[in-house]
Amino acid sequence: MTKILIVEDNESNLDMLSRRLERRGFSVMSARDGREAVEAARRHCPDLILMDLGLPGLDGWQAARILKSECETRSIPIIALTAHALNGDREKARASGCDDYDTKPVEISRLVEKIEYFTGRERREPSND
Amino acid sequence: MHWNPLPGLCDLSIQSKLIALLMAAITVSLGLAMGVFVLVELSAFRDSLRRQMETTARFLSESAAVALAFDDSKRASDSLGALRADSLVEAAGLYRPNGRSMAAYHLPGAGRPASRAALRNEVIFSGNHLELYRLVLLDREQVGMVYLRARLRTFPQLLSRFSAIAALVFVPSLAAGLMVCSRLQRIISGPILETLASRDQELIRAQTELEQRVQQRTAELQAEIAGRKSVEMDLVAAKDLAEESNRAKTSFLANMSHELRTPLNAIIGYSEMLEEDAEAEGKQAAITDLRKIHSAGRHLLALINDVLDISKIEAGRMDVKLEEFETAQLIRDVIHTVAPIARKHRNRLEVRGGNAPETMTADLRRFRQSLLNLLSNACKFTEEGAVSLEVELAEYDGRQWICWIVTDTGIGIPPEKMKNLFQAFYQADSTSTRKYEGTGLGLAISKRLCEMMGGDITATSSPGKGSTFTIHMPAHAPAHRRAVAEQEALCD
Numbered sequence: 001m002t003k004i005l006i007v008e009d010n011e012s013n014l015d016m017l018s019r020r021l022e023r024r025g026f027s028v029m030s031a032r033d034g035r036e037a038v039e040a041a042r043r044h045c046p047d048l049i050l051m052d053l054g055l056p057g058l059d060g061w062q063a064a065r066i067l068k069s070e071c072e073t074r075s076i077p078i079i080a081l082t083a084h085a086l087n088g089d090r091e092k093a094r095a096s097g098c099d100d101y102d103t104k105p106v107e108i109s110r111l112v113e114k115i116e117y118f119t120g121r122e123r124r125e126p127s128n129d
Numbered sequence: 130m131h132w133n134p135l136p137g138l139c140d141l142s143i144q145s146k147l148i149a150l151l152m153a154a155i156t157v158s159l160g161l162a163m164g165v166f167v168l169v170e171l172s173a174f175r176d177s178l179r180r181q182m183e184t185t186a187r188f189l190s191e192s193a194a195v196a197l198a199f200d201d202s203k204r205a206s207d208s209l210g211a212l213r214a215d216s217l218v219e220a221a222g223l224y225r226p227n228g229r230s231m232a233a234y235h236l237p238g239a240g241r242p243a244s245r246a247a248l249r250n251e252v253i254f255s256g257n258h259l260e261l262y263r264l265v266l267l268d269r270e271q272v273g274m275v276y277l278r279a280r281l282r283t284f285p286q287l288l289s290r291f292s293a294i295a296a297l298v299f300v301p302s303l304a305a306g307l308m309v310c311s312r313l314q315r316i317i318s319g320p321i322l323e324t325l326a327s328r329d330q331e332l333i334r335a336q337t338e339l340e341q342r343v344q345q346r347t348a349e350l351q352a353e354i355a356g357r358k359s360v361e362m363d364l365v366a367a368k369d370l371a372e373e374s375n376r377a378k379t380s381f382l383a384n385m386s387h388e389l390r391t392p393l394n395a396i397i398g399y400s401e402m403l404e405e406d407a408e409a410e411g412k413q414a415a416i417t418d419l420r421k422i423h424s425a426g427r428h429l430l431a432l433i434n435d436v437l438d439i440s441k442i443e444a445g446r447m448d449v450k451l452e453e454f455e456t457a458q459l460i461r462d463v464i465h466t467v468a469p470i471a472r473k474h475r476n477r478l479e480v481r482g483g484n485a486p487e488t489m490t491a492d493l494r495r496f497r498q499s500l501l502n503l504l505s506n507a508c509k510f511t512e513e514g515a516v517s518l519e520v521e522l523a524e525y526d527g528r529q530w531i532c533w534i535v536t537d538t539g540i541g542i543p544p545e546k547m548k549n550l551f552q553a554f555y556q557a558d559s560t561s562t563r564k565y566e567g568t569g570l571g572l573a574i575s576k577r578l579c580e581m582m583g584g585d586i587t588a589t590s591s592p593g594k595g596s597t598f599t600i601h602m603p604a605h606a607p608a609h610r611r612a613v614a615e616q617e618a619l620c621d
Contacts, residue, residue, distance in 0.1 A: 010391055016398040023405070054387060082387075105394035105430065108401060 001027045002119050005046035007037040007063065008081075009055050013104070017050070020108055026115070034058025038066050041073045047119045050111075052104075053082040053093065061096040068097030077118035081106065143321065147314035148307065155306040163295040170291050175259075178217070179252055182261045182279050185215060190265040190275045193223050197231065197265050197273035205232035219258075222276040223265075224248070231273065248274050257281045379446055382437060389433050397426040435570040439553055442577045449492035449581045456485050456520060456531075459493070463501050464518070470508040476537075477515040478508075485520035489531055491582045491602055499575035499586070503535040503598045506571065511539030514595070522604060529604035530584075534597060541592035550588055551576045575600075 004026045008014040018028040029044060031037040035058045041049060049067070053060035060080060067073040079100045080093035093101045100114055141149065189208060196204035205223045209232050212218045220235035228248060248271070251262040258278055265273040400423040407415040441447040460480060471478040489496075500518075507516040519534040542550065553573040576586045583603045590596035 010395075012395040013391065013398070016395060016402060020398070020402055020405075023402075104390055105397040105426075108398075 001025070002048070002115070003027045003029065003044065003046040004115065005029050005031060005037065005040055005044065005049045007031045007034070007049060007055065007060065008052045009033060010052075013052075017106065021112075021115075024108075024112060034060060034063030034066075037063045038073075041067055041076060042070075045072070046076060048115055049076055049078045050115075051078050051080050051098065053080055061092060064093070064096040064098050079111075079114055079118070143318050144311075144314055147318055148310045151310040151314065152303070152307060155303060155310070159299055159302055159306075163299060167288070167291045167295060171287070174287055175254070178259060178279065178281070179261075181217065182259060182277055183252075183263070185212070185218065186261055186263040186275050186277050189221070189223075189277070190263055193275065194265050194267040194272055197223060197225070198267050200225070200231070202231055206234070208232075209234040217279045218277055219280045220276075220278040224274040224276065226271055226273055228274075254281075375444070378444055382440060382444070382446070386433070386437055390430070393426055393430050393433070397423060397430065400426060435574060438574045439570050439577075442574065442581075447578070447581065449495055449578070451490050451582070452493055453488050453490045454493045456487060456489050459489075459497060459500075460485075460518065460520070463497060463504060466501060467504040467508055470505050471516060474508055474511060475513045476508055476511050479515060479517040481517055481519040483519050483521035486522060486531060486604065489602060489604075491584075492578075495578045496582065496600075496602070499578050499600060500533055500535075502571040502575045503533075503586070503600065507535050507537035507539065507596070507598070511537040511595070514538035531602045531604050533600040533602070535599070536595065536597045538595040541594055541596055542588070542590040543592050547588065547590065551586070 002025075004021060006014060006018055006021075006028055008017065008030065009032050014030055014032075018030060021028050029040060029046065031040045033055045037049070037051065037055075037060075038058070040046075051060045051064055055063070058066075060082070064078050064080070067076065067078065077099040078097065079102060080096075080098040081102055081104055082093075090101045099118060102111060102114065189212070192211070193205050193208040195201070196208060209221050209223065212221050212234060218236075220233075222233040223231045225231050226248065248264060249262065250264055251260075253260040253262075257280060259281060261275075261277045261279075263275045263277075264271055265275055400419050404416060404419040404423060407413075407419060438447070464478060464480060468478060504516065504518065514537060516535070516537045519532075519536070521532050521534070523530050523532050551572050553570055572586070579586050579600055579602070585601045586598060587601065588596060588598045
């Protein structure tokens with residue numbers, strides 16, 4: 001089963017996203033901030049991380065940078081999720097080492113497509129936006 | 130260098146110089162006159178002395194002629210003795226024709242008369258003496274010779290007397306000259322000095338005026354500099370304030386975006402989830418309601434996105450990033466995205482070949498947004514008709530353009546509404562916002578985005594028949610727009 005780590009500080013968003021992913025057959029674990037995310041990634045080695053960027057404390061960009069700089073977590077694909085719609089976020093997410101980027105509110109079918117693309121469930125180019 | 134004969138003269142005033150010059154001229158001319166006077170007087174004195182001595186010599190020769198003829202020494206001595214009364218003669222002598230002395234006389238202390246060999250008339254001035262030789266004739270026969278020697282003792286006295294006289298004339302003349310000079314020099318020096326004085330005054334006045342002007346100008350310049358500095362400081366402060374408020378605005382936009390989307394995220398997400406649950410449980414009534422919530426949430430999200438987009442454009446915070454992409458892929462993508470709307474309104478969706486280039490350079494996301502806006506508008510405003518997308522290469526205004534032509538067979542736009550078509554917060558029919566779901570910002574945003582990428586959007590329409598919207602994009606990419614990465618960095 002594909003293990004997904006959701007990093008999200010907003011309870012309802014976390015609850016909703018994890019339930020919807022679980023319903024689609026993913027195993028979901030969660031972290032509330034960047035520090036927890038780094039620790040969870042080291043301990044559980046998820047297949048993919050959905051990273052909210054605007055986190056309290058250690059934010060998503062910093063967490064992504066740390067994860068991408070460490071041997072054991074480097075290979076885990078990270079999809080950045082943010083409510084920020086401004087133009088630079090996509091580039092910032094890429095610069096921090098995130099593999100892809102999606103804006104919230106997520107369109108679940110598109111997100112699942114991306115997850116499947118990165119976890120190798122289905123080798124298909126996901127559409128942007 | 131100018132040769133100056135009298136260095137001291139330079140330091141004197143012009144009056145003194147004039148007086149000195151005139152006095153020098155007077156002195157020279159008076160000196161010359163005095164000299165000439167003395168010389169003339171001396172010469173006259175010598176002449177009169179010579180004549181006097183010649184007269185004495187003639188008397189002596191007449192009185193001594195007989196004595197000489199008869200070689201009578203005693204009478205000769207007597208004749209000489211008569212000379213004692215003459216104070217001028219200091220020595221005298223009578224000579225025989227053979228040159229031998231017959232009688233001699235001299236004043237005590239004076240030298241003896243000289244002996245004389247050659248007998249002839251002669252007058253000799255020697256030193257302080259006048260010596261006179263005269264032949265003595267008796268009946269035209271030479272009987273001897275008279276010798277007289279006069280002392281010119283009186284000559285120096287005479288000279289000093291003349292000098293005294295000269296001085297007596299010279300000094301008052303000089304004094305008179307000085308007086309006249311000092312009065313007359315004013316005729317020359319007066320106007321010069323007046324001119325000089327007035328010129329000096331003028332110069333002083335001009336200098337004072339110049340200094341005042343310089344001071345005034347300096348003060349003005351200083352004031353101006355101070356003014357400019359203060360203006361500059363104000364400008365810098367205003368600029369800082371503007372930048373600060375711009376940063377604040379951008380930051381506010383980013384935060385608003387975040388704050389608005391987070392609850393919407395939950396609304397849309399949960400409604401979608403409940404919809405899935407209701408579908409699984411077959412609760413049809415709940416599905417309809419949940420779809421309404423979901424649809425309202427999506428609409429609100431679209432509104433927020435559009436308002437944020439137009440705000441960013443108005444605030445000059447929207448930046449386009451040009452990249453090269455494949456046109457075929459983009460066409461497939463937008464047709465795929467817009468297909469559900471076309472289906473919903475029972476429209477035929479067509480793509481016509483044209484002569485589209487394989488690649489295009491633009492901000493892919495923003496261009497896609499614009500094209501999608503035109504296509505979804507066409508699908509929304511057309512019922513059971515046709516919506517077509519045609520891409521072709523055209524050349525006008527001396528440039529090559531890629532034209533993305535979106536044509537529909539929909540309701541069209543009345544002519545009076547055409548001019549406001551691309552204005553923000555505007556829809557062809559104010560009631561249409563309800564009927565045709567949308568924000569009224571889509572066209573304004575699309576047009577502005579295309580303009581930012583060097584292109585434009587134009588529209589033609591016939592009401593009741595349909596509309597054509599064309600995106601004109603430059604076939605050759607314009608210069609890359611200024612990156613505002615550092616401003617975006619402030620967005621989080």
